[in-house]
Amino acid sequence: MTGVLPDSALKAMIAGGAIASDEPVTSEQIQPASLDLRLGTTAIRVRASFLAGQGRSVRDRLSEFEMHRVDLTRGAVLEKGCVYVVPLMESLALPKGVSAVANAKSSTGRLDLLTRTITDGGVEFDRIPESYQGPLYAEICPRSFSVLVRPGMRLNQIRFRQGQAVLSDSALAALHAEERLVSGDALISEGLGFSVDLKPEGTDLVGYRAKPHTGVIDLDRIGQYDPTEFWEEIRTQEGRIILDPGAFYILVSREAVTIPPDYAAEMAPYLAMVGEFRVHYAGFFDPGFGHSTAGGAGSRGVLEVRCHEAPFVLEHGQVVGRLVYERMSSRPDRLYGAGIASNYQGQGLKLSKHFRSF
Secondary structure (H helix, E strand, O other): OOEEOOHHHHHHHHHHOOEEEOOOOOHHHEOOOOEEEOEOOEEEEEOOOOOOOOOOOHHHHHHHHEEEEEEOOOOEEEOOOOEEEEEEEEEEEOOOOEEEEEEEOHHHHHOOEEEEEEEOOOOOOOEEOOOOEEEEEEEEEEOOOOEEEOOOOOOEEEEEEEOOOEOOHHHHHHHHHHHOOEOOOOEEOOOEEEEEOOOOOOOOEEEEEEOOOOOOEEOOOOOOEOHHHOEEEEEOOOOEEEEOOOOEEEEEEEEEEOOOOOEEEEEEEOOHHHOOEEEOOOOEEOOOOOOHHHOOOOEEEEEEEEEOOOOEEEEOOOEEEEEEEEEEOOOOOOOOOOOOOOOOOOOOOOOOOOEOOO
């Protein structure tokens, strides 16, 4: 049973009480290799981001940093630049040997909506140790856009694993030889490297940059917003762009990637030495992403890029991240893109699902 736990195991954990919830878990929350987590009814505005720390609870730490509370019951706006902690509906009682990792959902990351999971006794964001028993909280910091949220919204997700499941470089190379995990040459070093596409075929449109002063985005409104009100197009014929400090960009990988049905992957940031920027907030790739058995023929990875302290020249083909592949403990009952709502199967350069197509 070593590996990432599939949807069938998640259902068993729910039935057995290892995953509990204030309200019944719905089938829409259960993904091939992860569980969507839901916001509760209250958002607590805090002075700063924090971790509970060893031997301390999030509730105790909130008393130190709380500014005020926001009732989400009828919907409420989380303001750009503010930090909120929202108790989630789900809680955990993990059995021995089972740990978990959380991450923002794809649409959350593409809105530059920094969402991280914190726990009692936690010393890292988004990492839940084996045998953890207790509540889950989402720390939410809207970076580019203020957002309207309601209870039950799913901004982040959690993946469970038993034992060590990460593929070594030699195992990853063997899998690539068998499955062709990436178009073009495979750069394998502590995962599968991928680069940025700044010379797309047939167009000079290479990405989008978030506008600094926009309206509120209601996260329940799908395909409703005019992208020109929130984004400016980034075009170049030179194969390079200059990232502005503090700006947020949506770019796309040069490579099309594939996740075979018996594997899952997580996008990991590349070494900090490569430049003054961070790539990705949303990092889970489910079994079947871009794979032929789920109707895919390779899918690009959308890159959520934020530049840090200094302007930085990003060039076509520059390696900006890596995919870490893990074995599933067993094949999921359903694959990404096969019979489930999968917004980004076969994707290229694409904004979140809230925006109409250009």
